[in-house]
Amino acid sequence: MRCAALGLLLLSAAASAHEVRPAYLELIEEESGEFEVLLKTPMQGDLRLSLWPTFSVATEDVTPVAARRTDAAAIQTWRLRALAPLRGQVVRIAGLEGTMTDALVRVEFLDGTRWTERLTPAQPAAVVPLRESALAVARVYLVLGIEHILLGIDHLLFVLALLLVTHGGWAVVKTVTAFTVAHSITLGLATLGFVRVPIAPVEAVIALSIVFVAAEIVRSYRGSAGITARAPWLVAFTFGLLHGFGFAGALSEVGLPQAQIPVALLFFNLGVEAGQLVFIVFVLGLIAISGASRIRPPLWGKQVLPYAIGTIAMFWVIQRVAAF
Numbered sequence: 001m002r003c004a005a006l007g008l009l010l011l012s013a014a015a016s017a018h019e020v021r022p023a024y025l026e027l028i029e030e031e032s033g034e035f036e037v038l039l040k041t042p043m044q045g046d047l048r049l050s051l052w053p054t055f056s057v058a059t060e061d062v063t064p065v066a067a068r069r070t071d072a073a074a075i076q077t078w079r080l081r082a083l084a085p086l087r088g089q090v091v092r093i094a095g096l097e098g099t100m101t102d103a104l105v106r107v108e109f110l111d112g113t114r115w116t117e118r119l120t121p122a123q124p125a126a127v128v129p130l131r132e133s134a135l136a137v138a139r140v141y142l143v144l145g146i147e148h149i150l151l152g153i154d155h156l157l158f159v160l161a162l163l164l165v166t167h168g169g170w171a172v173v174k175t176v177t178a179f180t181v182a183h184s185i186t187l188g189l190a191t192l193g194f195v196r197v198p199i200a201p202v203e204a205v206i207a208l209s210i211v212f213v214a215a216e217i218v219r220s221y222r223g224s225a226g227i228t229a230r231a232p233w234l235v236a237f238t239f240g241l242l243h244g245f246g247f248a249g250a251l252s253e254v255g256l257p258q259a260q261i262p263v264a265l266l267f268f269n270l271g272v273e274a275g276q277l278v279f280i281v282f283v284l285g286l287i288a289i290s291g292a293s294r295i296r297p298p299l300w301g302k303q304v305l306p307y308a309i310g311t312i313a314m315f316w317v318i319q320r321v322a323a324f
Helices: 002-012 134-151 153-165 169-191 199-221 233-256 258-291 304-322
Strands: 023-031 034-044 052-054 059-061 066-070 073-082 090-094 103-108 114-119 125-127
Touching: 023 090, 034 052, 073 304, 090 114, 114 125, 114 134, 114 258, 134 153, 134 233, 134 258, 153 169, 153 233, 153 258, 153 304, 169 233, 169 258, 199 233, 199 304, 233 258, 233 304
Parallel strands: 023 103
Antiparallel strands: 023 034, 034 073, 052 090, 059 073, 066 073, 090 125, 103 114
């Protein structure tokens, strides 16, 4: 029963992790009423989401749109002129309502003030306020952090694998704390520019970390306790450092408001921790319910879940290495 209940968590992970990525719109005022515009749109293979910014104020393009692409996004840049002040106007991402992704909008004005907002398919437009507050930035990045961890299937599978191999309430607390501390350290160092690592190899090793812990679960079920069963906090901390670089890579895709970097970084991390805690409570609840059941699956039944976790993670390893 335990394996069957927890196995439901794997259904959304059958293909790949991080399938939902936000779009990003940035406007930087270089001269009064003239903005340098950057629009980053997620791509799936050769297909780009059909998104475009519109404004309630009349605008005109000063330069043609220049386009390029990265591995995961199409990037368009141009310069536009607003024929009236942009403050107090409505910014809309046309086409967002027909997608399953969000869009982060950031506007930087000539006087140094900035505004950041998260648009969603349900709410694809927002009014540019007269002035941005730190509270607004905190709200946006807290939600982004929660969404990132809950949609980051690879990070959740790693946490799930740790919970399956860790026994005892105090051991779980130490393991989860070690993972949290580790990824918070590298998230901060990478985001603030103190450490730089190529994200593609990091993502591949993150997937490999899941394979490693899944194999350790199988070993423990067979009566041969590996290092993860003996010292799960050590494994959680070591691999947690790598997962922090993964979080930093996701945050760099979104971008940070330069005037509110500490606030944005803090609340993104708090969002990650909040989402992670919700997931952990959910899993521990399923484990407690299944543990109270009188049904005891055979050894092969207990191994279904770690083999499924390891298989999915190994697919990610191959997929990510092939993308180098």
